Amino acid sequence: MPLPFPTNPALQGVPVYQPGRPIEEVARELGLPAGDIIKLASNENPLGPSRLAQAAMRKAIAQVNLYPDGNAFYLKQKLAARLGVSPANLIFGSGSNEVLEFVGHALITPGAEVVVSQYCFAVYPIVTALFGGTLKVVPARNYGHDLDAMLAAITPQTRVVFVANPNNPTGTGIRREDLARFVNAVPANVLVALDESYIEFLDEPIDLLPEIRSGQKPNLLLMRTFSKIYGLAGLRLGYGIADAGLIAELEKIRQPFNINSIAQAGALAALDDTAHAEKTRRVNARGLKLYARAFRKLGLEFIPSFANFILVRVGDGQRVFSELQKLGVIVRPMGGYQLPEWIRISIGTSKENQRCLEALKSVIAPPVAPVAA
Ligand SMILES: *Cc1c(COP(=O)(O)O)cnc(C)c1O
Secondary structure (H helix, E strand, O other): OOOOOOOOHHHHHOOOOOOOOOHHHHHHHHOOOHHHOEEOOOOOOOOOOOHHHHHHHHHHHOOOOOOOOOOOHHHHHHHHHHHOOOHHHEEEEOOHHHHHHHHHHHHOOOOOEEEEEOOOOOHHHHHHHHOOOEEEEEOOEOOEOOHHHHHHOOOOOEEEEEEEOOOOOOOOOOOHHHHHHHHHHOOOOOEEEEEOOOHHHOOOOOOOHHHHHHOOOOOEEEEEEOOOOOOOHHHOOEEEEEOHHHHHHHHHHOOOOOOOHHHHHHHHHHHHOHHHHHHHHHHHHHHHHHHHHHHHHHOOOEEOOOOOEEEEEOOOHHHHHHHHHHOOEEOEEOHHHOOOOEEEEEOOOHHHHHHHHHHHHHHHOOOOOOOOO
16 A cells, blocks of 8 residues: 655665575574574674674673763774774774765765666665665676776766675675776765775785875775674674765764664674684685685686675576575575576585585586486
């Protein structure tokens, strides 16, 4: 039934985000015990949260009667010191997804153009539509960003360019010199919103923090998260790094207590657990190699990944997703990304990866029918 009152007309054009399926939901649906199901669908950390973070969070529970520190003072100090920037260069969001929304509030007005790449992260089009912006999708090159074409797509109406390095869902990486050239070539009146959710997985990360420290790049926003390598996706904590002037504008949008006290405590401790992050990186690198080798052997096309997931071409992605799910393995179908022949698999523990590969083999090569005598 239509609503009896008008809603924001921009809402009509807003696509719905389709998250990876939660283990409990699949367990209910299939009548399987939750413990039999593995989720390799949302690029989460298969090692779990750091033990240091867990201990800190348990301690913080005793104080949840109090509002959190609205400015996340200790976390901001520590992160700023770690990054070599000023606390005034940082803003926290309920996941970096909220930082993306801050960008929408601050810069995307009806008629503003937003440039993205084909196969970009699903939230960029959502945020653009939410604020009535016009999305300019630039065709990908080898499944990655065509930065020259993205530059060429910028017009006087363009306000924001979203770039993810590495990119989700394709896992592609941008070359150092290409990214540097791009960041310098984007006009000063267009924000480069650079999504670095997976930067910690790179062997040779491209460090753009000097651009922030220089104070000469007010149109550059770096976005990172505690959801991926830090294994704290359930806490919802991400952050933006930018010129203090831009951060001050974004701060006007942020709700005063958007980062809860458990999240602040967990993240603070997670920053100290470098062993956990290191181990995560190692397990991930090993898993990526395992999948690449297996896919080559199976003759499956895949996109070499710089992140903690891998995109593989399986034919009917939706069918393979459903069949894998019946076997208790949740992956991500890619139809929503205009990649219906592909699935995205998050790298798990070696046990999870083995199980996923075994299941995949059985699903893509159904047992041969007995030959009639
Ligand atoms: C996971 C992800 C995010 C955000 O995650 P949060 O949990 O909201 O911090 C942002 N961008 C990309 C490309 C991602 O893959």
